[in-house]
Amino acid sequence: MSSRDIIFQVDEAARSRLHRPVEEMNYILATDVGSTTTKARFFQKKEEGWRYIVSGEAPTTVEAPYEDVTMGVKNAVREVEELTGHQMLESEGGGIILPFQDNKGVDLYCTTSSAGGGLQMMVAGVIKTMTAESANRAALGAGAIVMDVIATNDGRATYSKIQRIRNLRPDMILLAGGTDGGTISHVVQLAELIKSADPKARLGVTYKLPIVYAGNKIARQYIKNLLEEPFALDIVDNLRPILEIEDIEPARRAVHELFMEHVMSHAPGYNKLMKWTEVDIMPTPAGEGMAVNLISKSFGKNTLGVGLGGATTNIYSIIRERFVRSVSANLGMSYSICNVLKETGIDNIMRWSPLELEENEVRNSLRNKMIRPTTIPETLEEMIIEHAVAREALRLGLEHHKTIATRLKGTRTVSAFERGMTSQEMIETYIDMMNIGIIAGTGGLLSHAPRRVQSLLILTDAFQPQGVTMLFQDSVFMMPHLGVLSTVYPEAAWNIFDKDCLVRLGSVIAPRGIGRETENVLNIEMEMPEGDTLKEQVKWGEVKRIKLNEKQVTDVRISPTKHFDMGEGAGKEVVTKVEGGVVGVILDGRGRPLNLPEEIKERQRKLLEWFKSLDMYPQKMLGEIL
């Protein structure tokens, strides 16, 4: 697929500020200042187009005693310099050399950031399931962590809402409520509530807290009278002008602009970093979201994306072109690892390990990761524990996402019900794993998994894809980098994305249904690239791996048995195409929903069987531990 086939949104204003026209560029440097690690990625234009060259990483330095993110950026870039011999940093403590000349520097430098807690917002709307929900989606879409959603009818007493607002210390507030021309008293009540609570920003007493108002337009003057003085008020178009329409783009844009103007300029070292780059610093999740959107558009399929970070888990769904992002602020693999433990419980973590582990040891090990979040597992045992936590963080993240990815209230479809979703699920979400064609993962743990099959199985166990699903992974964690790059130079971003970033892990064929031991789940006939036909039978509880390389696409006939459904109904045959990847094609006969055996020994035996079948971990080492 060429970049011309994909619709890009270019920020022309930012593009006009670049040091050099994009056509004349040869070197690009992009960083992501993450909550744990600052990741530098270096790109170069080659004969075949733009390519990823090398990475450099260093701990983020947002914290004391450094309190200057540019130190971490320089350390990460220095690593790139050491690996390439290409000088990019000014020698006397300056920033990035721009543009490239005399064999030094780069033509473009851009960055995303989620350090220092990212963008933390409070959202308020009149009706919990209407304007408050839309405002929540707008804030999340802008890359924010939503600390709380206050609504007139959220069931909390006024005094407890006031207490909550006073305790939150957000970076920004988004206020919505009412359809245009409708009643104004409720949204004004909310504004009075916010004003009287007098929220303090976490960025200090001199910081004027920004509020974006995206509610009923005829209430604007009253809102202005109330909120203009104590806050930095920005008024934009109503995000629910009428009940049937949700227009979150103006609010999302305002949030992004205020993020740059207020939040970034108060974070340690960002003023310096902002001068280094000609492109606005983008919140990491916004960059990540752009990349997931790009995948969905490129392949024309419903897509579920995930950024499994150290502090947060971001999930993106693009279903029939509707983009929704959720962020689970306290589900992550380092800072938030113990919150995953708290939310899911130790048993749910340990159920994914085939090893005999002491519960106390696991708990202490997770606590040690929490307090020293930049460390990485060096033993197989510790890696298996982290992989177990990752499954639970993703599972909980998806549960959370389903509460955001909901229909605008007032509309209903019956297809989800027909697909076997419970009536509660149908009301709450439109995410149906049978309709998801692509799952894409990024984030340190997934991108750095030593074997690609590890990320494939982690994503599969957590999300439980149904039918035929293609799985992708960010090769070395550069989706956010390419997301921000795509705002000024989409052609280069797509080149790198397609060739170097997007790893096709393979496809998972997984029917829905529950079976019994020894029962057949499905039979497949697959036309292999060599010309022969592969026939495989999958029994209940089995997982098989078939070799089919990246970009190899083949026809497959899938015949589920009578208790299993591949999307066309129980026992109905499906003929489709399946794409390979670095892992291949996985035939998953473990059923959906995936239930692990209750009995510990049996469960450990099963896990080991799956790990062996997929070649998940080094067999010798696994054998030694067991």
Added chain:
Amino acid sequence: MTLIRSARETHAYSPGLKVKRADKIRRIRRLPILGKVLVKEGDRVDFSTIVAETMIPGEPNIIKVAAELDILEMDINDYMRMVVGDKVKKGDVIAEYNAFFGLFKKHINSPVNGIIESISPISGQVIIREEPVPLSMNAYIPGRIVQLLENEGTIIETNAAFIQGIFGIGGEAHGELRVATEDPHEILTHKLIEEDDEGKVVVGGSLVTKEAVDRALEVGVIGIVTGGITDIILEEILGYELGVAITGQEEINLTLIITEGFGDIAMNPRTLEIFKEFEGSIACINGATQIRAGVIRPEVIIPHEKFALEEVGDELSDGMTQGTSIRIIRQPYFGYLGRVVGLPVELQTVETESKVRVVEVELEDGRRVIVSRANVEIIEV
């Protein structure tokens, strides 16, 4: 362009915890909202000197007057018995509805003492603001005022021994130091807490037991500093399971600081050595920990003038080089101390099959091991 794989050693950067016998410590004392600073530059302050004060605005109470009186929002002023700025006492009638010559009567009383802050004919709400609450901020550490932050607070400087912990609970306190264990590998049990430890900071050991914490609370110990704690004991002390590591506000009547990590981990001997040297001195401690969004680590500050300030650079900023003292912070060598002997450029494969940048370390027992650079931290001594 080709990748360079030179044999030269590379810059490496691994932030660590400070453990210093003598350091110049500065602490910012900042009010949560603007207020009045009570000290001058150059003033000497003690632990409890009040350096700044402010009035925290009282709680707002929102009363839905129009809804409660069943009147139109725009008519609210017709029914109000008070105007903006009026002082009210709890029980005072603030609004009243009268119809049919008093036959139908409703009134609304103020639920609190306060001032009428607003009456809105749009929302139909009245806001009564309670009396402001005074807030005083003490110095926390004794020392000299070196800078004033206009209307916000001040910066205090002192010469002190400074030990950063890795995790803590409980807030600011100060008390006399007592070292309870000779050996850093010894467990701090209840038997090691003495009757006259009231008001003291008890230090030592590789692990504190729940019984020891209970005993310390009984005696009135103000702080415990130890090598490790288990997750289960922490949960028992707190009474709940901690999610994210943001602490300091716990109401547990003592401050607990761990210096090494979770588990039974001997306190770094150099740390224990400093505590022993300053046994009997007053230490300022704070268990507040925040591992996200502007990291805060727990700390022990022992103000003193016994040593000249060490003329060493900031090892943390300098990064890791040959000879740098480090601590390994992940299995399989978790807790070991050593010094850097090599920083190879090449990525190396560890047991997990991950290819990582490594550091070669000579452990204190003479062994040489290779570990991921991400899994060591610099010890500043």
